[in-house]
Amino acid sequence: MVQNARSRTVLALYSAADDIQCHRVRLVLAAKGVTYDLVQVDPAKPPEDLTDLNPYNSLPTLVDRELTLYDTSVVCEYLDERYPHPPLMPIDPLSRARLRLASVRIERDWLPEIEHIRAGGKPADAARKRLREQLLSALPLFKASKFFLNPEMSLVDCLVTPVIWRLPSLGIELGREGKPILDYGERLFHSQGYARSLTPEERALRP
Structure with missing residues (x-):
């Protein structure tokens, strides 16, 4: 279940309302069935906490406890390894x-x-x-x-x-x-x- 909240729990995703790269990460999370906090951001007015977390103010930005990730490919591969079932990459x-x-x-x-x-x-x-x-x-x-x-x-x-x-x-x-x-x-x-x-x-x- 996705929660719209600004407070971070274990996993939080800073995301634009309509953006392909953000949608890409949300789809990975949905495929994994992972619960997370969705922090919806206006890219033109990034909140201060995003600026503190990500020097580029880019979206999507994923926060997992003390870890912050902000390259979309890195985020997706991290989620696939962090939550291995179902796997979203082949073995070979x-x-x-x-x-x-x-x-x-x-x-x-x-x-x-x-x-x-x-x-x-x-x-x-x-x-x-x-x-x-x-x-x-x-x-x-x-x-x-x-x-x-x-x-x-x-x-x-x-x-x-x-x-x-x-x-x-x-x-x-x-x-x-x-x-x-x-x-x-x-x-x-x-x-x-x-x-x-x-x-x-x-x-x-x-x-």
Whole structure:
């Protein structure tokens, strides 16, 4: 159960109301069934306690007792090791490396385009077109397995699914060609815990 509170207990997550990286961490926590305090932050006005904890004032920021983590990939891998069941990374090094590389590509290729789209203006149209093309070019990765490049849900799914969730709000339609991507999204949206990962603001992104 997620509690909205500013006081920290064992585990606290400082999170924006609508942010893919924050959603990514919340989805990991939901998949693990971990109870935590959710501290919702306005990125434009970070609270003093966040400034004290994180020199970059970045979100998401995770606090576990005396430990503070603020790089999203580090946070996700820490949670997967800290709460090992269910595991969200495969055992063999090759598969783990492949999934880590996929996350890097998504963060470098997809997420900047989403930032351009949300910024609006003329560059948003070009970014929308590029993101749509990148998603469709990744179709084989969505078809390769039940989940993204893996037979079981992984940390990469916790990054990909928030992107797919936001496509309607970004004005991106994949059409019939993109049906495998949309079907993938629907499977994850109905998975155990996904609803718990959403803020009210994120729920409102889809009709």
